[in-house]
Amino acid sequence: MTIPAIEIIGLDKCFGSGRKKNQALHNLSLTIAQGEVFGFLGPNGAGKSTTIKLLLRFLKPDNGSLHVLGNTVGHDEFRHQIGYLSEVPVFYDHLTAIETLLLSARLSGMTRQVINQRIPMLLERMTLTEATNRRVGGFSKGMKQRLGMANALIHDPEVLIFDEPMSGLDPLGRYQIKSLIAELKQEGKTIFFSSHILSDIEALCDRIAVIHKGVLLYSGGLGDFLRGGGSLEERFVRVIEEADHACA
Numbered sequence: 001m002t003i004p005a006i007e008i009i010g011l012d013k014c015f016g017s018g019r020k021k022n023q024a025l026h027n028l029s030l031t032i033a034q035g036e037v038f039g040f041l042g043p044n045g046a047g048k049s050t051t052i053k054l055l056l057r058f059l060k061p062d063n064g065s066l067h068v069l070g071n072t073v074g075h076d077e078f079r080h081q082i083g084y085l086s087e088v089p090v091f092y093d094h095l096t097a098i099e100t101l102l103l104s105a106r107l108s109g110m111t112r113q114v115i116n117q118r119i120p121m122l123l124e125r126m127t128l129t130e131a132t133n134r135r136v137g138g139f140s141k142g143m144k145q146r147l148g149m150a151n152a153l154i155h156d157p158e159v160l161i162f163d164e165p166m167s168g169l170d171p172l173g174r175y176q177i178k179s180l181i182a183e184l185k186q187e188g189k190t191i192f193f194s195s196h197i198l199s200d201i202e203a204l205c206d207r208i209a210v211i212h213k214g215v216l217l218y219s220g221g222l223g224d225f226l227r228g229g230g231s232l233e234e235r236f237v238r239v240i241e242e243a244d245h246a247c248a
C-alpha cells in the first residue's frame with residue numbers, strides 16, 4: 001500500500017485552562033490518500049484551522065500524531081513537501097509580487113536557475129503577470145489570494161493545504177481558484193482544503209470530512225455522504241443538527 005499523503009491519528013488540542021478551557025479537537029483521526037482532493041468541512045469554530053496549524057507544526061498537539069508522506073510532524077523534516085495557503089494570507093505590503101515570490105523561493109533554498117524559470121511561470125498561471133512589479137499593498141483580495149497560491153506552489157510541493165481558499169472571493173476569483181485546484185489534481189498533487197462553501201466542495205472533492213465542535217462526524221466519499229438523500233447542504237445541516245441534538 002502506498003503511504004498516505006496525510007495521516008492524523010488521535011489528535012487532541014485544548015486552548016486555555018481551568019474554566020476557560022476549550023477543547024478544540026477531540027480524538028481526531030483522518031487519512032488522506034496521495035492524489036486526492038479532500039474537503040474539510042465544518043461550521044465556524046469547528047476546528048478546521050486548528051487541525052491545519054497542527055499539520056504545519058505552528059501548534060503542538062496535546063495528544064496524537066500527524067504524518068505527511070510518512071514523515072512525522074515535529075520529528076522529521078516535512079515542510080518542503082507541503083505548500084500552504086493560510087486563511088488570511090499576509091504579505092509585506094511594500095514588496096512587489098515578484099519580490100514576494102523571490103523571498104519565499106530563496107527561503108526555500110531554491111537555486112537561481114530554478115527560481116528564474118518558476119516565478120514567471122507561476123505569475124502567468126495565476127494571471128498576475130501584469131502585476132509582476134506592482135506592490136502587494138495595492139492588490140485586491142482576489143489578487144492576494146492568487147499570489148498566496150503562487151507562494152504555496154513555489155517549491156513545487158506534493159501536498160497542498162489550503163485554509164478556506166475561496167472565502168471572500170467574488171465568483172471570478174472563486175472560479176480561478178477552483179480551476180487551479182482541479183489542475184493540480186490532474187498533475188497528481190494531493191490537495192487538502194477547508195471550506196464552508198458547500199458548492200465548491202461538491203465540485204472538487206473525491207472525499208470529505210465533516211467536523212463540528214472538534215469532533216469528526218463523517219469521513220469518506222462524497223457520494224456515500226449524499227446517499228442518505230438530499231443535497232450536500234441538507235445533509236450537512238442534518239448531520240450537524242443530529243450531533244447537537246445528541247449532545248443536548
Ligand SMILES: Nc1ncnc2c1ncn2[C@@H]1O[C@H](COP(=O)(O)OP(=O)(O)O)[C@@H](O)[C@H]1O
Nearest residue numbers: 015022024042043044045046047048049050051
Ligand atoms: N489561538 C487560539 N487560542 C484560543 N482558542 C483558539 C485559538 N485558535 C482557535 N481557538 C478556538 O478553537 C476552536 C476552533 O477554532 P478554529 O480551528 O479556528 O475553527 P475553524 O477554522 O473551523 O473556524 C474555536 O472555539 C476557537 O475559538
Ligand SMILES: [Mg+2]
Nearest residue numbers: 048049050087
Ligand atoms: Mg478557520
